[in-house]
Amino acid sequence: MSTNENTPQVLPVGTTLDRYIMHRQYAFAFATGELSQLLRDIALAGKIVHREVNRAGLIDLGGEAGQQNVQGENQQKLDVIADVRFRRALTNGGEVCALISEEEEGIIFTGNNKGKYVIAIDPLDGSSNIDVNVSIGTIFSIYRRVTPVDTEPTIEDFMQGGQEQVAAGYILFGSSTMLVYTTGHSVNGFTYDSSLGEFILSHPNIKSPKNGSIYSYNDGNLDDFSEPIKKYLSACRERQYSARYIGSLVADFHRNLLKGGIYLYPSTPKNPDGKLRLLYECYPLAFIAGITGCLAVNDTEAILNIKPTSMHQRTPFYIGAPEMVEELMGHF
Numbered sequence: 446m447s448t449n450e451n452t453p454q455v456l457p458v459g460t461t462l463d464r465y466i467m468h469r470q471y472a473f474a475f476a477t478g479e480l481s482q483l484l485r486d487i488a489l490a491g492k493i494v495h496r497e498v499n500r501a502g503l504i505d506l507g508g509e510a511g512q513q514n515v516q517g518e519n520q521q522k523l524d525v526i527a528d529v530r531f532r533r534a535l536t537n538g539g540e541v542c543a544l545i546s547e548e549e550e551g552i553i554f555t556g557n558n559k560g561k562y563v564i565a566i567d568p569l570d571g572s573s574n575i576d577v578n579v580s581i582g583t584i585f586s587i588y589r590r591v592t593p594v595d596t597e598p599t600i601e602d603f604m605q606g607g608q609e610q611v612a613a614g615y616i617l618f619g620s621s622t623m624l625v626y627t628t629g630h631s632v633n634g635f636t637y638d639s640s641l642g643e644f645i646l647s648h649p650n651i652k653s654p655k656n657g658s659i660y661s662y663n664d665g666n667l668d669d670f671s672e673p674i675k676k677y678l679s680a681c682r683e684r685q686y687s688a689r690y691i692g693s694l695v696a697d698f699h700r701n702l703l704k705g706g707i708y709l710y711p712s713t714p715k716n717p718d719g720k721l722r723l724l725y726e727c728y729p730l731a732f733i734a735g736i737t738g739c740l741a742v743n744d745t746e747a748i749l750n751i752k753p754t755s756m757h758q759r760t761p762f763y764i765g766a767p768e769m770v771e772e773l774m775g776h777f
């Protein structure tokens with residue numbers, strides 16, 4: 446694909462998401478509009494989930510749904526609703542032939558075998574925060590399928606590795622709702638204006654500070670961390686860095702991205718491979734991180750270099766301002 450040099454890369458704050466997507470599409474001579482449509486479908490589902498999240502306290506959508514997801518965690522009603530909303534929007538949109546979701550054991554086939562894309566998604570991350578009106582989010586990762594169009598997609602389509610993502614993003618349902626995504630060139634944030642029903646460009650071309658003074662981890666697990674991690678965290682404390690941990694990956698990552706910080710979820714005896722899922726939590730955030738100048742690693746390698754072996758695989762996860770992550774790695 447070749448970019449049209451006359452097309453400016455950064456549109457002004459206030460541009461609607463639709464206009465932005467269209468503008469980006471025109472910047473690529475051979476773009477077919479399919480990825481653009483897919484991004485619009487995600488935004489539509491995001492608006493619907495925004496509505497559900499915002500009225501959850503009013504219409505008894507809080508609490509558990511009475512069943513468990515594939516991770517053995519109690520599903521919240523909103524988890525299930527978000528899963529259905531995204532699945533429906535992506536199925537109706539027609540560009541996605543299959544999904545994997547945190548909420549489902551196997552591949553979800555949309556029946557659109559002509560669709561060129563597959564998506565790995567965590568429809569509502571940070572579920573323990575749903576009931577208490579604290580920020581939660583959606584995380585997604587998009588691949589171009591490797592199986593031939595017009596055939597049934599397979600697990601191979603999802604096992605391409607993080608470097609092969611064509612787009613990734615998250616929607617943060619916080620004090621405002623924001624969609625942050627990239628198609629690999631720049632990372633842009635759009636704030637939802639519910640009075641207009643539009644996502645509006647509010648954070649163009651996001652770049653992370655090189656260093657920071659925020660560290661985010663679950664302190665209740667500290668005794669179970671390895672010595673290198675404990676040493677790094679004690680250095681953070683000695684410098685009187687600010688400890689900030691929401692317990693919603695999207696929200697913790699977003700804050701650290703804008704302000705400069707590091708998020709850590711190491712392995713513990715309870716979660717020997719870490720807790721976070723590679724395909725629909727770590728890969729997409731690592732993809733975004735790389736473009737903003739952040740680093741994302743586990744104990745041995747860059748997250749995007751990890752070879753996927755299963756759909757719901759987990760990994761230890763350290764992500765944030767590059768100098769902070771480099772210092773952490775220096776302890777390994």
Ligand code: FDP
Pocket residue numbers: 569570571572573574663692693694695697720721726
């Ligand atoms: P949750 O289990 O509430 O869905 O995705 C897992 C995740 O949330 C992350 O969003 C969050 O950062 C982390 O787990 C919180 O885990 P702890 O409660 O163990 O700290």
